[in-house]
Structure formats: C-alpha cells, structure tokens
Amino acid sequence: MSVFYEKFERHAHGEGLKGHSTHYCPGCGHGLIHKYLAETIEDLGVQDRTIAVSPVGCAVFMYYYMDVGNTQAAHGRAPAVGIGHKVANPDAIVVSYQGDGDLASIGLAEIMQACNLGLPMTFVFVNNAIYGMTGGQMAPTTLMGQKTTTTPEGRTRLMGEPLKMAEILGQMDGPVYVERTALFDNKQRNRTRKAIKKALTLQVENKGLSFVEVLSECPTHLKLTTPEAERWVKEQMVPVFPLGVKKDTSAEAEAWFDPGTPAFGVDEVVDLIGGTDQKPERFASGFPTHIHDTDISIKFAGAGGDGAQTIAMLTTRTAINEGWDSTHIPSYGPESRGGTSYADVHIATDEVLSPASPNPHILVAFNPPSLEKFGPHVGSGGIIIYDSSVVPSPPKLDSGVKMIGVPCTEIANDLGKALVKNVVALGALQAATELFPEESFLATMRQALQDRCALLALNEEAFARGARAYREATKSNGS
Amino acid sequence: MASTKTRPKPFLFPEFCKACGRCISACPKDCIAMGSEINPATGFTPVELDLEVCNGCGLCLTACPEPYGLMPAPQQVDFELIDPQELLGDRLTSAPEPQPIPDERIGLPPLEPLILKGNHASAIGALLAGCRHFFGYPITPSTEGAELLARLLPQLDGIFVQAVSEVATVNMMYGCGGAGLRCMTFTSSPGFSLMLEGISYMIGAEIPGVFFNVMRGGPGLGNIGPEQGDIKLACRGLGHGNTHAIVLAPSTPQEMLDLTMDAFDLAFHYRNPVVLASDGYLGQMTGRVNLPNHMVRPGLPEWAVYGDENHRRNLHTSILLIEADLEAHNAHLNDKYDRMTREQQRADLFRCDDADWVLVACNTPARMARGAVQQLRDRGIKVGLFRPITLWPFPIDPLTPLLERVDGLIVVEAGAGQLEDELRLAASRAGLPLPPLHRIQHFGGVLPQQQEIVDAVTEKSGGAA
Numbered sequence: 001m002s003v004f005y006e007k008f009e010r011h012a013h014g015e016g017l018k019g020h021s022t023h024y025c026p027g028c029g030h031g032l033i034h035k036y037l038a039e040t041i042e043d044l045g046v047q048d049r050t051i052a053v054s055p056v057g058c059a060v061f062m063y064y065y066m067d068v069g070n071t072q073a074a075h076g077r078a079p080a081v082g083i084g085h086k087v088a089n090p091d092a093i094v095v096s097y098q099g100d101g102d103l104a105s106i107g108l109a110e111i112m113q114a115c116n117l118g119l120p121m122t123f124v125f126v127n128n129a130i131y132g133m134t135g136g137q138m139a140p141t142t143l144m145g146q147k148t149t150t151t152p153e154g155r156t157r158l159m160g161e162p163l164k165m166a167e168i169l170g171q172m173d174g175p176v177y178v179e180r181t182a183l184f185d186n187k188q189r190n191r192t193r194k195a196i197k198k199a200l201t202l203q204v205e206n207k208g209l210s211f212v213e214v215l216s217e218c219p220t221h222l223k224l225t226t227p228e229a230e231r232w233v234k235e236q237m238v239p240v241f242p243l244g245v246k247k248d249t250s251a252e253a254e255a256w257f258d259p260g261t262p263a264f265g266v267d268e269v270v271d272l273i274g275g276t277d278q279k280p281e282r283f284a285s286g287f288p289t290h291i292h293d294t295d296i297s298i299k300f301a302g303a304g305g306d307g308a309q310t311i312a313m314l315t316t317r318t319a320i321n322e323g324w325d326s327t328h329i330p331s332y333g334p335e336s337r338g339g340t341s342y343a344d345v346h347i348a349t350d351e352v353l354s355p356a357s358p359n360p361h362i363l364v365a366f367n368p369p370s371l372e373k374f375g376p377h378v379g380s381g382g383i384i385i386y387d388s389s390v391v392p393s394p395p396k397l398d399s400g401v402k403m404i405g406v407p408c409t410e411i412a413n414d415l416g417k418a419l420v421k422n423v424v425a426l427g428a429l430q431a432a433t434e435l436f437p438e439e440s441f442l443a444t445m446r447q448a449l450q451d452r453c454a455l456l457a458l459n460e461e462a463f464a465r466g467a468r469a470y471r472e473a474t475k476s477n478g479s
Numbered sequence: 480m481a482s483t484k485t486r487p488k489p490f491l492f493p494e495f496c497k498a499c500g501r502c503i504s505a506c507p508k509d510c511i512a513m514g515s516e517i518n519p520a521t522g523f524t525p526v527e528l529d530l531e532v533c534n535g536c537g538l539c540l541t542a543c544p545e546p547y548g549l550m551p552a553p554q555q556v557d558f559e560l561i562d563p564q565e566l567l568g569d570r571l572t573s574a575p576e577p578q579p580i581p582d583e584r585i586g587l588p589p590l591e592p593l594i595l596k597g598n599h600a601s602a603i604g605a606l607l608a609g610c611r612h613f614f615g616y617p618i619t620p621s622t623e624g625a626e627l628l629a630r631l632l633p634q635l636d637g638i639f640v641q642a643v644s645e646v647a648t649v650n651m652m653y654g655c656g657g658a659g660l661r662c663m664t665f666t667s668s669p670g671f672s673l674m675l676e677g678i679s680y681m682i683g684a685e686i687p688g689v690f691f692n693v694m695r696g697g698p699g700l701g702n703i704g705p706e707q708g709d710i711k712l713a714c715r716g717l718g719h720g721n722t723h724a725i726v727l728a729p730s731t732p733q734e735m736l737d738l739t740m741d742a743f744d745l746a747f748h749y750r751n752p753v754v755l756a757s758d759g760y761l762g763q764m765t766g767r768v769n770l771p772n773h774m775v776r777p778g779l780p781e782w783a784v785y786g787d788e789n790h791r792r793n794l795h796t797s798i799l800l801i802e803a804d805l806e807a808h809n810a811h812l813n814d815k816y817d818r819m820t821r822e823q824q825r826a827d828l829f830r831c832d833d834a835d836w837v838l839v840a841c842n843t844p845a846r847m848a849r850g851a852v853q854q855l856r857d858r859g860i861k862v863g864l865f866r867p868i869t870l871w872p873f874p875i876d877p878l879t880p881l882l883e884r885v886d887g888l889i890v891v892e893a894g895a896g897q898l899e900d901e902l903r904l905a906a907s908r909a910g911l912p913l914p915p916l917h918r919i920q921h922f923g924g925v926l927p928q929q930q931e932i933v934d935a936v937t938e939k940s941g942g943a944a
Contacts, residue, residue: 004546006568010794012801017494017520020547020567026523027499031544038546048574048788053654063794065546067572069784071657072796074680077650080642084654084662085786087612087638092658092786110650113643186505186538193541219499226499260636262611264776266585272631273603275590275770313765320594320767327732328765354850354929355764355843 003038003047004065011064023061027226029183029216030059033126036193037095038066040200050093051085053078055107057099058132076107079114079123086119090257093203094121101131104140104163111169115211118174120203120257123211124196125165128218129237136221141165143240148221162240166213170246176208176253178246182215182238184230191243198250206255215241280321280447283440287324287349291433294349297357301342301374302366302387307422311364312343314426318436318444319347327355340369347435362433364425366390366408375401385428385470387421404432406469412462420462427466432474438467486535489528490552493518495545496525502549505542508532574791580778582609582747590770597735598624598665598762601691601755602631604739605663609775610689611637612662614651616644616670619703620759621693624665645670649677649688656681656688656752657795659783661743663689667759668697668709678752679718682812683797685782687746691739691755693762694842696924704924705759705843710897713754714871721809723816725823726754726870728841732766738868740771745823747780749815756870758893760843760926819872826874827866830856834863836940837881839902840891841867844927848891851932862936870898873905882906887915887939891927895920 012018024030041050050068054060056075063070069092073081078096086094096114103111103125114121130148131137137150140163145154170178179195182188192214199210215237217229224232263269288296298315300308309330319326326347344357363378365371365386372395378384380400388394388405397403406428412421423445430441442460449456489502496518503511503526514527543549547567587607595603602624605613613628629639642648648664655662666674671692681688694709696702713726725745727738735757742753779785784793799805830852831837840848845866855862865881865888867874882888890899899918906913919927919935 005571006573007570009571019569020492021495021497021545024544026497027501028544031546031548032501032542035541035544035546048791049786051658051784051786060798063796067574067791069786069791070794070796071654071784072684072794072798073653074650074677077646077653077677080647080650081654081657083640084614084651084656085658085784086654087640087651088655088658088660088662089786094786109643110647113647186542189505189541226501227504230501230504259638262637263635264585264609264774266587266774268635269606269774270587270590272634273606273770274593275587277588277590279591316765317594320592325767329760330763352766352846353853354847355760355766356847356926356928358928358930 003041003067005067008064011061022065024058025220027217027219027229028058029128029214029218030126032183032189033124033192033196033214033216034062034065036196037124039193040197041068043197044200044204046093046200046204049091050095053082053085053094053096055098055102056133057102059097059099059126060133062097076102076105077110078102079107079110082121083114083117083119086121087259090259093200095124095200096121097124098126099132100125100127100129100139100141104165111165115169115172115174115209118176118209120206121209122199122203123209125211125213126216127165127213127241128216129162130218130221132218132221141241143236164241166211166241166246169211174209175211175247176250177202177210177248180213180215180241180243180246182233182243183217184234188243202250202253206257207250207253208256213241215243281443282322283437283443284322288433288435291361291435295353296347296362296435297360298345298347298362298364299342299357299360299374300345300364301340301370304341306341306366307419308341308364308366309343311422311426312345314441314444314448315345315435317448318441321444322436322440324349325352327352329355342370342374362429362435364429366421366425371395383433385425385432387425404428404470404473406466406473408466411465411469415458415462415465417458420459423459423462424466424469427463428470430463431467431470486537487551487554488530488533488535489539489549491525491528491549492547493525494520495547496523497521497545498523498525499544500526501542501544502526502539505538507536507538508534511539572792575789577781577783577790577793579781582778583776584773585776586773587770592767592769594765595732595736595768596623596763596765597732597757598693599627600732600735600768601665601739601757602627604736605689605743606631606635607771607774608661608740608743609777610661610663610743611635612655612660613637613639613664614642614648614655614662615664615666616642616648618667618670620695620762621665621667621691623762624691645673646677649674649681652688653677653681653684653686656686657684657783658785659779661747661777663691665691665693667693667695668706669700671709671712675712675716675718677718678724679720679722680797681752682717682722682724683720684795685750686752686795687750688752689739689742689746689755690752691757694756694758696922702924703759705761705893705926706922706924707756707758707842707844707892707894707897709756710870710894710901713756714901721812723819723871724752724754725749725819725872726756728756728868728870729761730842730845730866732761732764732768735761736768737771743775749819750782751815756842758842759924823869824872824874824876825868826877827868828877829864829866831863831865831881833861834881835861835886836889836936837885838862838864838889838891838932838936839867839898840864841870841898842893844891844893847927847929848932850929851936854929854933855936860936860940862940867898870901873901875905875909875911879909879911882911882914885914887917888913889917889919889932889935889939891919891932893921893926895922
C-alpha cells in the first residue's frame, strides 16, 4: 500500500475521513484501477521514478492518492504533457491516466500523436461510456440507444457511433501492447491487474508504449447499483467493446529510447553556433562616405530565383566583416520562386536605425517591374544597376540618377550558369559604387562557399565579368 | 489448511467502506454480506465480514475500490484497539524534502560577432541559455528558429519534438517545464492563439517556459507580413483567469538573442511563462549579433516533477476546488505580478532628455521611429523615442518624468492601438494624466515608414518641413 499516500492531505486538506478515503462514488472503477497501478508501481520498485499525469475527468484528483510525482493536466492533453515529461527525463516512468471524454473526444489528436510516436509510456484509458465529472453527459464511447443527459432519448446515429479506441490504436505502428480489459468480476479484475503490470513493465524495460483500456463502472450516472453496473458492463458494453489483446509486439520489442544526456560543454556549444575568435580580414580603409556619411541604403529587386537575396546577404556580410553595422531584410512575393523578391540592406557607421530602404542610394534591379517600381524612389545622386539583357529599354528617371545597364543574364549564360547572374550584378555594383574593395566582397564570397569550393572559380569569374561589363558600359556611354 | 496461516484475512475499518458490494460477489466463500447498521460517520451501511470459512484468498481485497477499505489484517495483536489514524499513517508521504540544484553560469571566451537572421539569433540565445528541449508546430514567419534548433539540438543530445498542433506544443512544454527543464517554442500569431489555453494552465501551475511569438498580420489567417496584433493577447489575454506574464519586445537581431537568454532566467526566477513578442520583419532580419560572455548550464529546481526520489512529493496542478484555496492562490499570483511590475519594467530611451515630442514604439516600428528621430534631430526638432522593452509590465516608471514635460506623445504601431492601450492603461493605473496623444498606425503587414513619422512630427511640432 506504500504507493498510496499515508494520508490524503490533498483531499479537502485531509480533514476527517477524507484523509483516508477517496472522492469516488461507491462502486466506481477508478479506485480499483488506482489500486492495481499502486501495486504494480510498488512491485516494480519504480515509485520514485513514476510521474502520474491526471487530466480532467473524475480522476483529475489521482494526485490526492498516489505517492509519486504528480502532474495534473488540461482536458485531453495528458499525452502531450506526458511526452514533455518523458523527453525531459527518459528515466521517468510516465503514466497517463485518462477517461473516455478526455482521451477519445477532446484529446484525440494528442493520443494519436503519442501512440504514433510510441515513446515508452503507459496509457490507462478508463472507459465507462459516460461523462462522470460533468454529470452524466454522452461520452464518445456511450452505447447506441444509451440515455444520458445530452442524449435524453438515447444515442442515435446523428451523435456518432461508440469509438473503439483500443482497436484504433492497435492498428498503429507506435504501441507495442494494446489490450482492453474490464472490472466486472474476479477474472476480469485479475486480467486488468496483469495488463497494467505488463504495460508498466514494458516501459520500465524501455521497450515501448502500452495502452490499456479498462471498461469501468459508473454506477452513479448509469443510475444502477454496483452489481447492476457490473452486469451492465458485462452484458451491454463488452459486445460493443470486445475484451482482449488488440496488439502485442512486446516479445520482439527491444529497449530503444535513449536520447543521451544534454551537453553543456563550452567548446561544443561555441563550435556548434559557429562562434570564433578569428577576426575577419578587412580591406577597406574607411566607411564609404562618398555614398553617405553614416548610413547607406540599398535595394536589391528581382523575380524570385534571380538571386537578389543572396547578393543582398553577401553585401551585409561584407559590411559587417569590414566592421560596420548592417542589416538585411528579405521581402518575398507570394511565392519564393517566381514571385517578386526584394531585399533592403543598410550599412551604418554606428548603428542601423531604420532598416527599410524606401529611398535607396543604390538599386540593383533584375527585371522591368522591379526597375519601374523602385527606380523612381532612388534619390538624386543615386546609382541604379539593372540587367540590360532583360530590360532593353529602361524608363526615363531623374537625371541625377546614374543608370548602368549590365547584361547580367547574357554574361551568366556565357559562363554556362544562368544562376550566377546575381554575382555578375554584384561585381558591377562593386565597380560602380566602390562600396567596398573588390577583395572585400571576394573574401565574403569565399567564406560563403567554403563548403562548395567547386563553385568558387565560377563565382569569382562572374564577379570579375560584372565589374568589367560596368567599365565597358560606362566607356560606351561616355560617362 | 497451511495456507490460511500464511495468507492474511481481510480487515475493514467500517468508516472507509462505501458499501458498494463489489467484495460480496467477489468472495467465493460467501463470507461477506451487506450490513444492516448505518455508519453514523458516513451514512453508508458497511459490509459485514464473517471470516470463519475465509481462506485468505484475497479476492475481496482486489475487489475493494478504496485504498484504505478492505485490507489484509495487520499481523500485530490487538490491532483493533489501536487508533486507526496511527495504523494508517498521519502524514502525506515519506518522500524527502526536495533540494534545488542551482544553475551554473559558464564563462565564454571573447568571440567575434555572428551575422544572424533574427529568428536564428533567438534560437542561439536559447541554446546559450541552456535550453535543450524544443516543442513546436511550423508556422511562417517563425520557422527558421525551429529549423535551426531541429538541426542543432540533436548534436547536443537535446530534444526537438514537432508536435501535432500548437495545443499539443504548449502542453508538452507544461510537462517538460514542469520537470524543471528549460524549454521553448517558436510560433506566430495564429499558433500563439492556440497556445493561450495552455499558457493559462502553466501560469496557474507556476510552470516556466519561453514562448517566442513572431507576430504576423491578422485577424484570422491574415498574412505573413509584420504586425503587432498580439500585444493585447500577450499583455491582457493569456488564456482564461487571472494571468500575466512578462512580455519582451526585441527590436534588433541582437536583442533577439539577448532577450531570449533573459527570458529563460526570468521564467525560472518567477516560475512563470515568458512571452517574446517579435514581428515578422525582425524574424527575417539579418544583422550583427555580439555573443554574450557566458552561457548557462541549468540546474534543477526543487519544485520540479522530474521523476526521481528528490522530487517525488511534488505536484503541478491548477485545480483548487475549495474557493478559499483558489483565492489564496490568486493572491499569491498577484503578489508575483506586483513583484514583476516593480522589478522588471524595461525601456530604451533614445534622445528623450530634452525632447518636446516623444515617439512610443517597439519592435521594428521602433527602428523606423529611431531613424525618424535622427532625421528630425538633424533638423533641430527636439524629438525622442521611448521604446518599451517590456510590454508587460509596461515601463511606466521611466516614462513618468516625460509625461509631465513633453508637448505630446506619438505612438507608432504596426497595429490598431494595442500598444497605445497598454500605455493608456499603465498611465491610468498610475494616476498620471497623459499629454496630447497621437498615433501612426498601419495594419495587415504594412509597417510605418520613417518618412511619414518625420512628416507627422514635423506637422505636430510646427517645425519646418
């Protein structure tokens, strides 16, 4: 009896007889199942490791009685709470104890996931075909024709058929053992004891998830005496909910759940998050004040897949490596491929204030819509680089804006890889704006491609061709 | 006959019999019958035992639903004369008083800044704060945080669980946080709505956990643009009942990391969930992030339900049936909320010292406002930015000196006045009159822009455009 509290202090402060008697009605099956659980926990020597999870239903107060770690859960959520406990401490023996409304109605999603996951846990499902705690309403397991306070004329097809959880869960891959038992005579009670013992043993052996559905009596809401309720379960419930083992693969199950002990070593954590004390090499002699004294804003725009985001990110990385503050914000259209995609970049001496670039100093546009949309917002003195292979006739913009057409797509195709057109544009951007030295961008690019060295030569070539194309374009324009 | 000597016969304190009669049919020897005398203490008519032919088979013991109902007769003589309380025990449990294992702060070597997306910065903050357990359900624009942890946590023997829903997520956190471990989730507005019920349970049961909400456009499915539409939920609507939690509002990738680390400390310090309210822009924003000088190896608090001897006597529950008990529990929570309000108000004041006009903004809109302040200052207009870092408790104390002095406040929000409501409520509760209050609001994923803030302040302050 030691797994029951010596005194039920949590039951109305243990006053009077409540200190040693349960809150359950006479004849209720919960007390029996509690007893078999307590016995088993004692027999297996796992009292200290056990956590009982008791969600809403009459057995929400299981923690009044069981001298184990106790967690009371929200209605239906005991399987999720139990998963939380089990992954927090794989040595914990987690018992989720749920009624029919809890498990088979409001908590269906949670029990399905838990059984699908199959962590070594134990589920005790008390099916008495009625809501006890709320006062005799229809349960998902209420029998057809059975009268309850919400089926005053008896359950009809319009209220669904009784849900057979043991059969449903027995079909799943997760559980290793699923059985339905009952309490209505000595033989059934003995089977229930054995089933609970087996279910907990499988968890103690770390073999898998077990589910025991117990057909239980609720004499109060069935409005029957206890012997009558026992007979009712035997004669009315059992034909609908056949007793027996629904699944048992425990013989071939092996111990498995061993996620290890979480690691807190400084070196492994620092290494994992990419922390380093290596200072990135710097190539610039100062902030590019020829563009703006303290805060430069750039916009990269194109169709999804044009690579605007990638070179925006490379620009931000280059700026931070050079010791400045920088931000990059991507903004995608409805699809990340094929929609419009633009990125705002800021580079600031001290701290980027507003990270948006509604009026950029520099615009890189890969297609006509981008140029039409953002071009007019580039201020006087600004620079626009556009893909002249895609935009043969650019719109007329403010005469103070320097428009540079670079055949990015053409050059990229010439290099045999259309995808590098963005790097061509970046090379042109560097040459046109001298935002940072060439070497500075190339260093960032090498860093980004360190795991894909094969692509490096192509990208460096694309970058160089972009710069060259800028020089050619400006020469032919005579500017 | 030997067996009758080794197997004890049943024994019953009549006051613990509820007269259900299960034992009567269980007994193969018909030793048990329904009694005829009503027990005055219970009103039941307990069964009567006639054990002459009892062979101690024990079937009646297995059939009795009461833990202290039919039990094997004690072996000692004259046990029937002993006070039942003495025989049954008079304390809850023999389990030990749990002892806490304190957290450990481990120094980190000086490291170069990282270049991180906001959501990633937060995930890394969680790792550095000692979080090794993540539960979540994918939702844009918060997924990058979860994805990074899905990749990194297993490498630290941590746990990543993709839950069946946000409802399951928060309840997994209830279990894992209840076990005394640091756990978190990333979510976005519709998902956060689903978690609120569970957060109420966590607050009721005093279970810590960190909820990172990357707020997006609403109501309903809305869109994935940045909005600040969940300030109301986080500050006023954490499920049913008397609930509050500290709500932190980062505004840079750096703060995404720093405040996530703080969130875990605060959650465990107060035994309460902590909400990080970010927005879609910040989640996606990449920037420079300095690493802290320490990380945390969490201990195990004394209140945990961990599944070991040390914590066996513990219980997490939010149900308190007796009204006086629940009132006392709420008074205790109120004390805790008061402490949070006294101890945790945080704000960033940017050029407020001599400001005539003060902008109030948080998250990304605060950055637009910051840019606007700089632009206006360059023109000689005296404007500052008051940026709440804690949205609850609202940092009314640092705002108070400004309220008495400034010409007006302009609340800049990507939302319909939820931040303004917090400001108004905090001032009202503090009994402070507000100066003229104006607002710049956008919705649906549209952010207030720097220029419109500049224009608005210029107009209000009568300054030159």
